Amino acid sequence: MDAIIENLPRFVDGFLMTVRLLVVSGTGALAIGTLVAAMRISPIPALRGFATVYTEVLRNTPLTLVLFFCAFVLPYLGIRLDFVAFALIGLTLYTSPFVAEAIRSGVNGVAVGQAEAARALGFGFAQTVGIVVLPQAIRMVIPPLINVLIALTKNTSVAAGFSVLELVAVSRQVIQLNGNATIAILVAVAVFYLVVTVPLGQLALRLEKRVAVQR
């Protein structure tokens, strides 16, 4: 217990780094993911093809390999940034196809009759999607999107392997100095993660129930 209280400032620094990774790469992934999802349902075949390949390739690449690419291969190719920036790029890239898939499945989840009715009223593609389909899809998309963010929270820990001082990396450092308190330190780190993931999970569950009632 003493080891945790003594090193609390370091843990808080690590926690703040984890939160920073989550917020920045989460925002980036939402932006890119929305764009990719829009490409995926667009009437233009070239964009559809590009979005499909992008999603499939990134979804089937391990996060460790993506971060390895950012942290070691990009510098090898002559791109110089600090490790935090590389981790942010890697996490954003890795998360974006999952965001795109969540949004796409939400759009697919809107009853076909809705889009058909809009088409029957003479709406174009932009009107059908913008006025009728998206407002309904967003409601259904929010719970799975929160699940993507929960996964991202846990995925930020992989950055520990690539010289980013977040929670897991800090715990490794502290354990090296306090070998006798290993269990307590790791449990403390687990609690830090649960502080983020459990409320998010509850939020997703509540929203899911509300959406279910309204339909």
Next chain:
Amino acid sequence: MSVLYDVPGPRSRRLSLVLSLVAGALIVAGLVALVLFLAAPRENAGGVEQPGMLDPSRWVILNDRAFWRAVARGLTATLQMAAAGAVLALAFGVLLSLARTARSPFVRVPAIVVVEFFRGMPVLLLMLFILLVFSSGAYWAGVWALALYNGAVIGEALRSGIASLPRGQRESGLAIGLTPLQVRFAIEYPQAFRQMLPIILAQLVVLLKDTSLAYIIGYPELLNIVLRQGPTTFGSQFFFTFFFVVWAVYLGVNLLLSWLARFVARRTSAAHGSARRARRTARVLAQLGGAGVEGARGPDERGSSGH
């Protein structure tokens, strides 16, 4: 999703073609820029010019049998960890779903806590915990962490699979004199497994991808052997080539498994859909007195976002 837009007429077909060409040209331009960037010669720290990444001298390693033996060794280690983790995860998942659906709250509540705890933990942290607390060595730390995390996810999938079965399945099992446990294993699990197979397979792809986390705790798997040890064994000028090979191997294995998952999903959902459609058609036929009506397709394809 073609319902979102009309069958294109001549004008919108032309517009779509033009936009498609423009977008295609942009994508090709991006790829060309990437290739030019990779092919450009670069200088090392000493200012000596070195060949670009696409120069043949950087790819001759692909002719080296020793290199491919290293790749095979790495892939074997990765698949071995994935297989051991998958078997244990399935066993743990069955056990957890059994405990979560138990009648006694003394079994059910701890199971809920265990599931929620392991699902909310980063796999890397679990690996670190097992490695440091049980000093189990990197291999078993990786296997057990993967088994615990994915077991919790699979357990939840199985539970919801059992919950979605019609009550009559269980009741008729009990009525013919089976014990509750026999009903679980003889009647409910086979159906829940079949129903949840796509989700379970998708989770196994996640498990396979996550074996690469063991690289961080020092287990010699594909990434570690080829990308970490490769440059010192075979020469660092091949670094980019090594990355490319590892990427291709991971993509190949994962796409194969993902494709299998999708194939299974389509087959099971087709079986369900046709049964439902057959019932509906029968009802409609009874009402109309024999006129054939084709049912509209419902939007029941929804991706799972667990990863």
